[in-house]
Amino acid sequence: MNEEFEPRIVAFLCKWCSSAGSDLAGVSRMEYPSNVTPIQVMCSGSVSPLYIFSALNKGADGVLVSGCHPGDCHYIKGNMYARRRLALVKNLLEFIGLEPQRFRMSWVSAAEGLKYTLVIKDLVKELKPLGPQTKMRRKQ
Amino acid sequence: MANIEALRQEARKLLEEGKVRTLIGYERGPSPWVSSPVFLKSADKVETLIWDPTCVQNLVRFLVDDKRRQAKEREPDKRPVALVVKGCDSRAVNVLLQEKFIDRSQVLVLGISCEKTGMADAKKLAKALKSKKFLAVEFGEGDTFLVTTAEGKVSLPADQVLAERCRECKANVPVISDVLIGDKTKRTPAKPFASVEPMESLSAEERANFWKEQFDRCIRCYACRSVCPMCYCEECVVDSINYAVTAETSAEEKAQKIRWIERSSEKSENIVYHLVRAVHLAGRCIDCAECERVCPMDIPVRFLNKKLEKDALALFGYEPGLEAGLPPLVSSFKDDDPQDFIR
Numbered sequence: 130m131n132e133e134f135e136p137r138i139v140a141f142l143c144k145w146c147s148s149a150g151s152d153l154a155g156v157s158r159m160e161y162p163s164n165v166t167p168i169q170v171m172c173s174g175s176v177s178p179l180y181i182f183s184a185l186n187k188g189a190d191g192v193l194v195s196g197c198h199p200g201d202c203h204y205i206k207g208n209m210y211a212r213r214r215l216a217l218v219k220n221l222l223e224f225i226g227l228e229p230q231r232f233r234m235s236w237v238s239a240a241e242g243l244k245y246t247l248v249i250k251d252l253v254k255e256l257k258p259l260g261p262q263t264k265m266r267r268k269q
Numbered sequence: 270m271a272n273i274e275a276l277r278q279e280a281r282k283l284l285e286e287g288k289v290r291t292l293i294g295y296e297r298g299p300s301p302w303v304s305s306p307v308f309l310k311s312a313d314k315v316e317t318l319i320w321d322p323t324c325v326q327n328l329v330r331f332l333v334d335d336k337r338r339q340a341k342e343r344e345p346d347k348r349p350v351a352l353v354v355k356g357c358d359s360r361a362v363n364v365l366l367q368e369k370f371i372d373r374s375q376v377l378v379l380g381i382s383c384e385k386t387g388m389a390d391a392k393k394l395a396k397a398l399k400s401k402k403f404l405a406v407e408f409g410e411g412d413t414f415l416v417t418t419a420e421g422k423v424s425l426p427a428d429q430v431l432a433e434r435c436r437e438c439k440a441n442v443p444v445i446s447d448v449l450i451g452d453k454t455k456r457t458p459a460k461p462f463a464s465v466e467p468m469e470s471l472s473a474e475e476r477a478n479f480w481k482e483q484f485d486r487c488i489r490c491y492a493c494r495s496v497c498p499m500c501y502c503e504e505c506v507v508d509s510i511n512y513a514v515t516a517e518t519s520a521e522e523k524a525q526k527i528r529w530i531e532r533s534s535e536k537s538e539n540i541v542y543h544l545v546r547a548v549h550l551a552g553r554c555i556d557c558a559e560c561e562r563v564c565p566m567d568i569p570v571r572f573l574n575k576k577l578e579k580d581a582l583a584l585f586g587y588e589p590g591l592e593a594g595l596p597p598l599v600s601s602f603k604d605d606d607p608q609d610f611i612r
Binding site for chain 1 (some may be wrong): 337356469473474475477478479480481489505529535536537538539541544545547548551573576577580581584585598600601602604606607608610611612
């Protein structure tokens with residue numbers, strides 16, 4: 130039996146926007162792939178690069194960090210710090226040879242349930258042809 | 270060429286007048302191509318101070334250690350510490366000042382200019398001299414090194430033996446100093462990121478293979494962390510040695526003490542460690558390349574830092590350690606920071 134590869138995605142969603150956005154997608158009965166494991170964080174600015182590396186090490190095929198649009202942060206400027214920090218992280222991951230598609234950042238507001246499903250669909254579509262992530266994953 | 274006598278004179282004056290608590294400089298190490306740090310408390314030993322292309326260490330690390338020691342003293346000596354710094358090290362002082370880790374009154378910076386050359390790379394030197402017995406290396410006229418061997422003096426062009434980071438150095442003259450020794454001749458490198466560029470032009474697969482080969486060698490001795498003047502956290506995310514889970518460990522305790530990286534034989538975690546180390550130094554690393562020098566497994570850890578330095582400049586126009594008054598890179602932002610990677 131030749132099953133299609135299903136990527137595992139870890140999504141760090143900020144509590145005030147993206148998490149509410151994913152909630153909206155859920156209560157509106159919008160369909161999107163079930164490959165994503167959402168983790169609610171208080172702010173995209175609280176996502177330490179270590180979370181991302183750790184997720185990739187512990188078996189994630191892709192990581193998504195999603196927060197409020199610039200200017201809409203519940204903590205005024207947390208997402209602005211995240212943007213700066215994660216730009217560096219993204220480049221660094223590419224530098225050590227990870228495929229650029231494996232790390233994604235997006236802005237999803239609480240009203241953008243549809244956008245959330247589109248982001249997930251797009252990410253899954255991009256990750257499927259890549260196959261399992263082995264470059265940073267632990268063996269056991 | 271920066272005059273060692275001028276440095277000694279300055280050191281003697283400071284120590285005799287009792288203006289400083291300790292003076293940290295370089296002395297001759299166990300062999301002619303090695304220097305070691307020296308801590309002077311009185312003026313009688315200033316003659317041991319040296320300044321030559323073997324003074325590779327970044328002494329700013331000792332400011333971090335000194336701060337810890339001072340904090341334990343019951344009646345701390347309030348006088349500053351005098352520190353001999355090269356151009357690159359002076360940027361490290363700037364970063365520590367910028368992060369308010371040290372106070373400006375606590376350090377007296379004895380800046381020394383590398384002028385047209387820099388530090389010699391011991392391996393390159395050995396290669397250039399082939400099997401000749403090597404006695405001393407000095408700064409020569411212009412951009413040359415004057416090497417004394419058993420068979421007489423040889424003048425080597427700096428390009429041949431200069432350490433890799435010195436070829437890409439942007440601060441050959443200290444950017445912060447109370448006393449400056451040597452000329453203020455600025456030297457700008459033609460290609461400040463020459464070492465990263467060949468890496469970037471490789472394909473993702475080649476890069477992954479390269480780094481896998483490098484990181485698989487890592488023995489997690491954490492020497493790169495110990496030597497770094499910026500790695501001053503009281504508790505490091507990778508430390509979990511003094512934490513053991515027993516039957517009595519509560520769930521709460523476990524949750525508070527997340528072990529991100531186990532000190533096990535799992536090679537994949539070496540990547541996590543090195544990436545974390547690099548990211549924690551983003552916008553702070555001043556490229557003294559001490560991490561690479563102390564690495565017992567010859568892992569090119571400096572590459573990661575250099576890559577982040579390059580990105581910080583390209584994306585945010587930020588250069589670490591040049592201005593102590595600026596906010597640090599990752600604790601500041603601009604409204605128009607690039608966000609084309611966000612979809």
